[in-house]
Amino acid sequence: NAGVMQNPRHLVRRRGQEARLRCSPMKGHSHVYWYRQLPEEGLKFMVYLQKENIIDESGMPKERFSAEFPKEGPSILRIQQVVRGDSAAYFCASSPPTGNTIYFGEGSWLTVV
Amino acid sequence: GQQLNQSPQSMFIQEGEDVSMNCTSSSIFNTWLWYKQEPGEGPVLLIALYKAGELTSNGRLTAQFGITRKDSFLNISASIPSDVGIYFCAGQEVAGNKLVFGAGTILRVKS
Numbered sequence: 728n729a730g731v732m733q734n735p736r737h738l739v740r741r742r743g744q745e746a747r748l749r750c751s752p753m754k755g756h757s758h759v760y761w762y763r764q765l766p767e768e769g770l771k772f773m774v775y776l777q778k779e780n781i782i783d784e785s786g787m788p789k790e791r792f793s794a795e796f797p798k799e800g801p802s803i804l805r806i807q808q809v810v811r812g813d814s815a816a817y818f819c820a821s822s823p824p825t826g827n828t829i830y831f832g833e834g835s836w837l838t839v840v
Numbered sequence: 841g842q843q844l845n846q847s848p849q850s851m852f853i854q855e856g857e858d859v860s861m862n863c864t865s866s867s868i869f870n871t872w873l874w875y876k877q878e879p880g881e882g883p884v885l886l887i888a889l890y891k892a893g894e895l896t897s898n899g900r901l902t903a904q905f906g907i908t909r910k911d912s913f914l915n916i917s918a919s920i921p922s923d924v925g926i927y928f929c930a931g932q933e934v935a936g937n938k939l940v941f942g943a944g945t946i947l948r949v950k951s
Contacts, residue, residue, distance in 0.1 A: 731882075758937065769928060769943045770883070775936070783938055818882050826937035827871045827890060829930075831882040 729754065731821050731832035732801075739838045746806040746813070748835045752821030758782075759802040760820040760829065761794055770818060776802060809839045846929050846942025854950050859916040861927060861945040868909035869931035873939065874901075878925045886927075887914070921951050 732751040740746050752759050758777055762770040772786040776796040787794065791809075796802040806813055816836050822829045846863045853859060863872070871890055875883035887898050889905035889912060896903055902915045912931075916923055929942040 733882075760939070762941075770941045772938055772940065775938055783936055820939075822937065827932060828885070828888055829873065829932075829937075829939055830885055831875070833882040836880075 731756075731819055731830055733817075733819050733832035733835050735835060736833065737836045737838070739840060740809045741840055742810055743808050746809050746837055748804040748806075748817050748819075748837070750802040750804070750819030750821075750832060752802070752819075753830055756821035756823050756830075758822045758824065758826055759796050760822075761802075761804050762818045762820065762831075764816045764818060764834075766815075773804070806837070809837070811839050813837060814839045844929060844931055844940055844942040846945060848945055849943070850946035850948070852948045852950065853919055855919060855921060857919055859919055859923070859947060860913060861929075862911060862913040863929035863931070863942045864911040865931055865940075866910070868934060869940075870909075870934050871932035872903070872905050872912040873930045873932070874903050874912070874914045875928045875930060876925045877928065877944075883928060916947075919947075919949050921949050923947060924949050 760775050761773040764770050774787050774794045775783040791807045793805045816834045818831050818834045820829045820831045844863050873888050874886045877883045887903040892909045893907050894905040900917045926944045928944045930939040
């Protein structure tokens with residue numbers, strides 16, 4: 728049973744470019760969460776999605792960041808016009824409909840140069 | 841938003857010693873989860889707690905969901921070098937399924 732799959736694992740972007748991070752949840756999981764982790768810090772909630780629906784985006788920056796979880800395909804976290812401060816590890820997690828056991832992927836490390 | 845206070849911030853212990861860390865919250869949670877993260881990896885779920893007062897073990901790890909639903913602790917017995925990492929507590933909010941994380945406890949083990 729495959730776990731939460733994230734890609735790419737590492738991504739380098741120049742300032743002003745776009746970054747797209749993908750997440751495929753565990754089989755049978757319909758809920759996806761995105762978290763950001765800065766070096767030497769904990770995990771900060773960004774957004775919580777179900778298929779075709781954003782449940783809670785209270786942790787998403789107001790500009791440049793968006794997330795989707797379409798009916799078919801992986802969840803996408805999109806960062807437009809990246810800046811150096813966007814450099815971080817972005818973790819996706821998924822849970823079943825009950826939502827009470829949440830498993831994380833191995834993360835996508837974004838470096839903005 | 842809700843805040844989780846996790847302590848201690850870091851620990852440097854001798855191999856074989858027991859370890860204890862805890863988290864407290866200003867609000868109640870439905871679920872407490874404990875994760876371990878190693879460098880360059882994602883958090884790995886260690887123990888999940890679903891009921892107030894619940895005490896659960898996973899090998900040398902033991903965790904409890906506090907009676908007040910506002911706290912949890914994690915104990916590691918007889919530590920070994922591979923226990924090194926960052927341990928995070930996480931509470932699941934009553935309204936919605938969002939996980940709120942503590943700042944982490946960095947564990948280092950001297951062999």
